Amino acid sequence: MHMIFLFNIFVIVFLLQCVFHANTTVTPISPLNHNHNVNATWHKFSELVVARKGAKLSGLSELKKYFHRLGYLNDNFTDTFDDTLETAVLNYQKKLGLPITGTLDSNTVTEIMTPRCGVSDKTIDNLGSKYTIFSDFDYPKWDNQTEITYAFSTKDMINYLSFDDIQDVLRRSFSRWASVTPLKFKEVDDYGNADIKIGFYEGDHGDGQPFDGVLGFLAHAFPRALHFDDAETWVNIDYKSKVGVDLESIATHEIGHVLGLGHSSVEKAIMYPNFKRGVKKADLNIDDVEGIQKIYGPNPNKAFVESDSSSYGPEGGRSVVKWNNKSLLKNGKRNPNKNPFLDECQKKQVSKVDKD
Numbered sequence: 001m002h003m004i005f006l007f008n009i010f011v012i013v014f015l016l017q018c019v020f021h022a023n024t025t026v027t028p029i030s031p032l033n034h035n036h037n038v039n040a041t042w043h044k045f046s047e048l049v050v051a052r053k054g055a056k057l058s059g060l061s062e063l064k065k066y067f068h069r070l071g072y073l074n075d076n077f078t079d080t081f082d083d084t085l086e087t088a089v090l091n092y093q094k095k096l097g098l099p100i101t102g103t104l105d106s107n108t109v110t111e112i113m114t115p116r117c118g119v120s121d122k123t124i125d126n127l128g129s130k131y132t133i134f135s136d137f138d139y140p141k142w143d144n145q146t147e148i149t150y151a152f153s154t155k156d157m158i159n160y161l162s163f164d165d166i167q168d169v170l171r172r173s174f175s176r177w178a179s180v181t182p183l184k185f186k187e188v189d190d191y192g193n194a195d196i197k198i199g200f201y202e203g204d205h206g207d208g209q210p211f212d213g214v215l216g217f218l219a220h221a222f223p224r225a226l227h228f229d230d231a232e233t234w235v236n237i238d239y240k241s242k243v244g245v246d247l248e249s250i251a252t253h254e255i256g257h258v259l260g261l262g263h264s265s266v267e268k269a270i271m272y273p274n275f276k277r278g279v280k281k282a283d284l285n286i287d288d289v290e291g292i293q294k295i296y297g298p299n300p301n302k303a304f305v306e307s308d309s310s311s312y313g314p315e316g317g318r319s320v321v322k323w324n325n326k327s328l329l330k331n332g333k334r335n336p337n338k339n340p341f342l343d344e345c346q347k348k349q350v351s352k353v354d355k356d
């Protein structure tokens with residue numbers, strides 16, 4: 001009897017320790033700086049930090065739906081952290097270049113809560129380290145067509161940015177991809193016959209990929225269409241705005257999809273799926289250039305050589321990576337040791353050039 005009493009005390013103390021331990025070791029994730037209606041579903045993902053396999057938690061079913069939409073998990077929307085969710089978390093961490101733990105650690109949950117592109121992360125190759133390319137079935141290549149036309153919807157538009165501004169933003173975004181490929185893009189008025197149709201849509205808008213309110217999924221693309229979430233506050237110059245989403249950064253990313261690129265694991269690449277707010281990230285990274293040139297080849301009128309000071313961005317002169325067939329060189333600051341495309345010899349070569 002005495003022993004049972006002691007054992008019960010021991011169990012109570014142990015359980016209290018577990019509760020206390022759980023309360024003190026949860027790493028708080030940095031809250032997104034939302035000033036207006038946050039996407040409620042995504043915000044609740046913060047409650048899942050440190051969930052591990054075997055856990056039963058309200059909210060895991062919503063997370064599974066999120067992973068399902070992004071191509072990481074089949075239909076199985078229970079609130080249990082099972083094998084399928086663990087596999088999804090591992091693949092997500094690999095894809096986003098996060099530490100691979102298989103648990104919902106604070107890094108992972110923070111990324112899950114970060115606004116992103118709504119296009120699935122599933123592509124034919126799963127290299128896990130750089131750009132990806134969609135299959136021709138998902139995004140047919142623009143073959144035998146040197147001039148691709150695009151047009152804006154007249155009814156599905158926003159009115160707080162001027163139409164001139166929106167046209168300028170998209171012109172710059174298309175020009176980035178044109179500068180490194182043989183492709184040419186032209187805006188036309190004939191929306192019905194344009195190759196690429198562009199518009200702003202809210203909620204369920206009939207293509208099976210409903211938007212989800214403020215933040216969360218920001219935009220998505222189809223082979224011939226580019227859709228922005230109308231619920232976002234789209235900004236042009238004012239990209240440091242706490243509430244705004246930079247239209248140019250997202251447009252450049254979505255055009256990459258229209259042309260056949262999937263999501264990249266390189267965080268600095270335009271084709272990385274997540275977007276940090278208050279930052280403009282619209283110039284192509286060498287990972288994006290490698291990917292798009294794998295599909296279409298380089299721009300025949302614009303060879304990149306060591307002395308070339310052109311930029312992959314339309315303004316020129318910023319965040320430049322210059323290269324030719326022999327070497328991969330830079331005109332900006334970057335760490336060659338972190339470049340996944342360089343072998344040891346090339347890294348030394350880049351380091352040497354940096355010092356010169």
Ligand SMILES: [Zn+2]
Nearest residue numbers: 117118119273
């Ligand atoms: Zn995307």
Ligand SMILES: [Zn+2]
Nearest residue numbers: 205207209227
């Ligand atoms: Zn859509």
